[in-house]
Amino acid sequence: MRLIADELGGERGGESVFSGIGFTLGVGEPLTVTGPNGSGKSTLLRVVAGFLPVAEGRIALEGGGEDYPTVASACHYLGHSNAMKTALTVVENLAFWRDFLGETDRDLPVSEALEQVGLGGIGHLPFAYLSTGQRRRAAIAKLLVAHRPLWLLDEPTAGLDKASEARFAGLMQAHCAAGGMIVAATHLPLGLEGARELRMGFKERTVIAGGIC
Numbered sequence: 001m002r003l004i005a006d007e008l009g010g011e012r013g014g015e016s017v018f019s020g021i022g023f024t025l026g027v028g029e030p031l032t033v034t035g036p037n038g039s040g041k042s043t044l045l046r047v048v049a050g051f052l053p054v055a056e057g058r059i060a061l062e063g064g065g066e067d068y069p070t071v072a073s074a075c076h077y078l079g080h081s082n083a084m085k086t087a088l089t090v091v092e093n094l095a096f097w098r099d100f101l102g103e104t105d106r107d108l109p110v111s112e113a114l115e116q117v118g119l120g121g122i123g124h125l126p127f128a129y130l131s132t133g134q135r136r137r138a139a140i141a142k143l144l145v146a147h148r149p150l151w152l153l154d155e156p157t158a159g160l161d162k163a164s165e166a167r168f169a170g171l172m173q174a175h176c177a178a179g180g181m182i183v184a185a186t187h188l189p190l191g192l193e194g195a196r197e198l199r200m201g202f203k204e205r206t207v208i209a210g211g212i213c
Ligand SMILES: Nc1ncnc2c1ncn2[C@@H]1O[C@H](COP(=O)(O)OP(=O)(O)OP(=O)(O)O)[C@@H](O)[C@H]1O
Pocket: 012, 013, 017, 035, 036, 037, 038, 039, 040, 041, 042, 043, 044
């Protein structure tokens, strides 16, 4: 399976935000997207996910087979918002997402996913009761309860403490080791060993080996 961006361009409000983006991501590979505020990192992730139209060029998933015929069908998108209902408990939110996304044979049970993000024991609480970092960890658990090979992550560690950052780095490494792919926009090192870096907002935009990790 390969994710291919070819001369990809994205717009916001009818104005070009970026153009000429090119990269190929193979199984097990992480890519970090870096650059100053407003350089288009979030826009790029939303174009890849299919939430915004491709303004020019193309984004495609090759080799996804019947299970993953499109990028959208293959990806989890974790944006700035956690996409959880505040009135539902943490367990109810995760069960909703598992049911909505459809079960696969690689999903973790909700209780195990909560253990993996250090939230074991508080799954019964309404999402509204959780702290900022706990909310982010619950949103990360969503990645585990419904398997998708491609994780699109927008500043995924915002609000996490050091221990949670390290735990999430382990989850990302495990995802890649199992053949997953990650595209993560970030201002912070993510602990993703061997990640290439796509630098946005610079005149010479390049993908460089062994970037921010
Ligand atoms: N809905 C919108 N309409 C018009 N312009 C927008 C819209 N959303 C974002 N933009 C503009 O698009 C540009 C890229 O924004 P984007 O959020 O992709 O940047 P970013 O690199 O993710 O920034 P940050 O590091 O601050 O998160 C910015 O100039 C922003 O003002």
